Amino acid sequence: MFGFGKIRGGVHPETHKDLTAGRSILQQLPLPRQLHMPLSQHAGVAATPLVGVGDRVLKGQLIARAAGSMSANVHASSSGVVSAIGPIVAPHPSGLPATAITIDTDGEDRWVTLEPITDPFSMDPDTLAARVEAAGIVGMGGAIFPAAVKLRQGRRFEIQTLIVNGSECEPYLTCDDHLMQERAEAVVDGARLVRHIIEAYRVVIAVEDNKPDAFAALTKAAAPHGMVEVMTVPTQYPMGSAKQLIQAVTGREIPAGQRSNDIGVLVHNVGTVFAIQQALRYGRPLISRVVTVAGGCVQSPHNVEALLGTPLRELIAACDGLKGSPARLLMGGPMMGQIVPALDTPVIKGCTGLLALTQREVNAHAPAPCIRCGRCVDACPMGLVPLEMARHSGVDDFEHAQEYGLRDCILCGSCAYVCPSHIPLVQYFEYAKGELKERKQSEQKQEYTKRLISERAARLEQEAAAKAAAKAAKKKKARKSRSRESAES
Amino acid sequence: MNTPSELALRASPHAHDRSRVDRIMLQVCLALTPATLYGLYLFGWPALFTFITVCLSAVLTEALCLWLQGHSLNRLRDASALLTGWLLAMSMPPWTPWWLAVSAGFFAMAIGKHLYGGLGQNIFNPAMLARVALLISFPVQMTTWVQVAPLGTEQAPGLLHSLAIFLGTDTIPDGYTGATLLGAAKAAANGGSPVSELVAGQYSLGQAFVGNTRGSLGETSELLVLLGGLWLLRARIISWHIPLAMLATLLVLAAVFHSIDDSVYLGPWFHLTSGGVMLGAFFIATDYVTSPSTVAGKLVFGAGCGLVMFLIRSWGGFPEAVGFAVLFMNALTPLIDRTLRPRVYGRDRRGKAIHNVSARKVN
Amino acid sequence: MDYLLLFISTVLVNNIVLVKFLGLCPLMGVSNNLSAAFGMGLATTFVLTLSALASWIIEHLLLVPLNIEFLRILSFILIIAAVVQFTEAVVRKTSPLLHKNLGVFLPLITTNCAVLGVALLNVREQYTLIQSLVFGMGSALGFSLVMVIFAGLRERIALANVPATFAGAPVSLVTAGLLSLVFMGFSGMI
């Protein structure tokens, strides 16, 4: 079973993980004065607010309910008064507004009454999945896919292997690493709970081999429960991508267009598993997460456990502020993270890290022409031809870009990382994918309007027919009565 | 920082390895240096004049083209023009007169590269294109190979005499010129005399490898070129696929035909150590821009180079064939790139999703 | 063996396009798209082979016996036109997409000088029936080979930012010239 571990391509970026190594998670952050809880911190539809301006809320209280199945609940992360429901600068590179519930905290940090479960293993998996859903848990590795949806989907498949993704491959980030080191028991417990819910045959916690401490802690924690395997996988970016991790752990590939469920595998991030454990054992909804605050511009890099909705500024303050002005301010890791438009934006469920990088660390240069060196082809973990994809995207020839693999691209950035010409390959792909999505939407809209028009035409026709029929009936009636009259006369 | 400026809107990744185009080009130049220095030592002052002129002509032409197109001259910093000029100089006769050297650099840069839009866009290797064009246009000058006359020895012409030769005001002394070994073999084969005798008389593997033979700078010391190439491999500037496929194909073909009839076909080692094969395999064929970018493509490309080279050397009219072979495969490169792509994750070679019986529970 | 030599010679060494400079019109016209170029190559192969055969028959069974060789060009053109029309009907039926891609260049095979050129060269070289057929097919394959190579190159050039002065036909013509230079490497073989 340990014979696999190979993925294609990939890169070995400098990890910079030593910045936060050996520093335990900072837990007691000063309570922020204001918390911004965006309604959309997950993939899918934004949640619907349940509170109004002026309402008092308690810590852990449900303040926005999932809208439909592809959505997630939002809970107040501290007690206080709702002071606004409206647009804030979204934690998104575009800097566009997003709707959020703003809570003025009262400093009491008073919890709602929680409902812990004493023995979750004796409970019905569907009930447990519903509890996970109620807790508003999403994929904490950055994918922000609603966890309950994934669990429910998993239950419809025969899951051979549950993989707990502890191969935090992004440079700088150590939040999962520290979670695994400091809360190994809870992670193992969470893994067992998820296994119970989806009835998997086998549980593997996969840890990259550059995290020996986490591996040791997990092995120790897993020892009493025979069924949880802790496994090392080679340190290589993007090992943390589900497709690559599955390949490394099971040796199998997910067929194009299918999901990991289809090959009997389910992957959950350690952060997600931990949140699920907290929700099931203690009834705690998802209101905080561990965030790595690091980068050359951070005075004393740390992992901090931050309440969701905390402005990023507070996190930096907790790490003694910035030194110098950062070249890039990022949410997430440097490979797939996104630029933060402002420091007022809040910590959200998928925020794995907050990085303030120096120019040297970013190592950005003006793009030069492509010299077709093929390094991107060698680096691509999906076996695509990034240089051709970018060239065709650049001239809006999306058909050819797709032919060279745009659809299969996971936007991991390995190609752009190695490009000696510093071409922003990922941005080309983002652009092309965005354009294609827009086109698809406009096509769908057109189909929709066509349907509406034909429905309207049918309705008008029907109405006209009904009118005509009514008219005819009236006439007939009139004639009848007239003939009766004449007969009578 | 609160306003998302144009500069701030950069997509991921926000990290990059230390590679840069100019660094790659300079590393290749560095790999060429030992062989170049040795070659310059062997052929003396006229060779140095030629070398400098070709490089200078290439760089100046690049500057001119950039200026004409309104591009920033900063682009000269990527050193690609220098590298092209360098490779071109290494594949020309060492005592090429000045006008030929100037036109070579000009042709390579203007027609071979900037006509197609500059760096990364050309379809033929500029250095080889210039060499082949000049070979066809000026067959006499381009096949004037002087004998080895190391600097400081009696045969070596003095500085002034060299300058005169280079400027064409003085002719190359009689008896200095002759054919390269490959050329001699070709002539022998055409004349109907067995090449095996010629080879036995004039060729020794060691000599050819170390490089005390007539030929271009890149043709003389195959050993130093090979070492430079191996260093590039080690530095991961080039991959092994093209050189290995090319050399192996040539070796196998030569071995097979040589064993069939050694009076007509040259031996495998002779092939490998003459006519700048090493330069071609490690430095010319591996040019990023004009060779395929996928592994399978590189193997086919390399094998194709070896095959065409052997065809031309054995049955064609030209004695050495690296240039033609590489250019021919350059022409095929777009087709190779289109057809030979890596297998995509989750798909088979034809791009269909790999077969899988879904693990969905039935009920 | 002779036939094989003749075949290789016509495909590579004496390539009809790059060495004899015949058939440049479709080379420039249809080579901007690989699949169209491939289709054009196939169609031309079909026409060339068939017309080489038919013209040989006409030449040797009709013109020479009746002593009316002065009608050679006229009757060859007549035959070529008919073969092209026939090919167009076939292509239209079997591959409407290719028909659309080739557009006007399909009927224009009639005026493709390569076709008439091969028919006339067959007469000049006094080839036998089989030789004519081999020569026709070799030329056609040589033509197709160049078409496909050239289409591949042009697809790449189309994405390059060629200076405005040279964009389009000029750079294609220069490329054709350079390609012809490359094919000179095969000279001397056979």
Add this chain to the structure above:
Amino acid sequence: MFTATLVLTILGLVLGWLLGLAARLFAVEENPIVNEVEAMLPGSQCGQCGFPGCGAAAEAMVAGTAAVNCCPPGGRALTESLAQLLDVDLNSLGDAPVPLLASIEESLCTGCTKCYKACPTDAIVGATKQLHAVIPQACTGCSKCKDVCPENCISLNPEPVTLGTWHWPKPEAA
């Protein structure tokens, strides 16, 4: 002379006969392209293209008198598929008109239901004497509602960019 004429005549006749045979053997039925184009158009007869309806626009496009990007509700996707069908160079087209969305100024709306009845896609909801609202997903920006509104309270604006519709711009070329 006579032989030559005869030979050529016979040759011509024989070849002509063969071609006639081939034409019958390989006959292809072509479907009129105008119908195909019309089927691709939205069919809301909105007239934003400047033609009386989608049928007329289709005819004009096939005839080459209308640009393939003249249909704002169809968007880029429609433009591209039309360009491919009609073999038009996309680069030769100018900027396409931007798709618009209708919006009702609530303070002015009297609930007269005129716009509601005029909308070809039923994109306006409301009832008599009540505020009307536009369903953006269904609105094609045809401006028919604007034309009939007695209060002049309907305006047409380009679709706003939101987090859901934003995407990365094309990087500047090197």
